Amino acid sequence: MLAEELENQDHYEIVDGSRVEMPPMSAEAQFVASRLAYHLSRFGIESNLGEACVEVMIELSLPAERNRRPDVIFIPYSRWKKNSPVPATNAWDVLPDLCVEVVSPHDLCDDLMDKIGEYFRAGVRLVWVVYPRHQLFYVYESPTKVYGLTRTDILDGGAALPGFKLPLADFFPEGTGNSTQS
Template sequence: MLSTLEALRTLPTTLQTVDEFEQWEQQHPHEGSYEFVRGRIIEKNDMKQAEYLILKFLTRLFAATAAYQAGDELTPEMDSYVDNTRKRRPDLAYFSLAQIRATANGERQRTLFPIEILSDSEFYEDVLEKIQDYFDAGARLVWYVIPKQKKIYVYTSPDESKAFKGSDVISAAPVIPDFQFTVADLFA
C-alpha cells in the first residue's frame, strides 16, 4: 500500500471521469482519501481531534431524530457523486435508507444534506466550489461549520446563506426537521 506522500507523487494527470479515477484508485491502493473534481484529484486531510468532537456531537444528536429511527444515516467521509466528472467526500453526509439500499445495486448516491467542517488548509474558493458542487448534485441544504469562529453557515442555495452562532438555534429543516440544536452547545 502506498503512503499518502507516495500516492501524491504518482497521481495521474490525464483522468477525466469519476470512473477513470475510481479505476486508478483500485489499481493503486493508498492511504488517505481523495475527491475528484473535473480532472483534479484533491487530497482529503485526516480529521483532527477537535473536528472529531464536532462530528461526535452531530452524529449523536442525529440518532435522536425520526430520520435515524427510519434507518437513515448521517455518515462521515462517504462518497457523494455530483456527476460523471465530480465526486465529493463531505465530512458528514445524510443518506436516506432508500439511498443506502440502492448502493447495494451499485447505484451512486448524492447527499441531500452535506456538512463540512472548515479545515486550516481550505481556501474560500475551495468552500465556494464545494457548495456549488453539492447544489449541482441536488443538495437541499449545506452546513459549513467554522470552528475558529464558532459559527455555522447554512446554505439554502449556492448564493444564499445565513450565519448562526451563540444562542441561535440551527435546524436541518426541511431535510431533517427534528435535527436542531443551539450553536453554542456544539462548541461547548
C-alpha cells in the first residue's frame, strides 16, 4: 500500500448519509490539536468537568445524518460519566460542549462554516477555529457571535468551560507561524 493510501485510510465523515473522504490533518494542525487537547484535558480532569479527545467522530443529532470528526472535542462528565468506557463504534453518540477545528492549508471556508452551523444546531455550546499559521483563534459563541484572539490574548472557556484560561502567548511560542501582528 502506498503511503498516500495509508494516510487517507479511514479518514472520513458522514454527510447526508454518505461517506465523504477527508484529507488528513497537516502535521502542524495535528500538533496544535494535540497540544490544545492536553490543556483542555488537564483542566477538565483537575476541575472534574470532563476530558478532551482528538479526531474522534461524533454523531450529530440533526435531521440529515451527520457524523463529523472535529479536530478536538471536550466531553463534559455530565454527558459522559467519568471513567465510562468509550464505545468501540466508528462514531461516538455523545454531544461535546466544545468542538475545535484546526485549519490546515487544504481546508475550505464553506466546509468549515457548514460544520460550525451543524455543531450549533446539534447543541454544541462553543466552537473554536484555530489558524496556526497566523496564530489566531476565532471563538464562536453562536454561528453569528464570534470574536478573534491573537497570541497576546487569553483564551477563555466561557460558560462551556468555566475557569479555563490559556494565555495564547504560551500556546503559540514567539517566532512560530506567520503572525498577523505587527
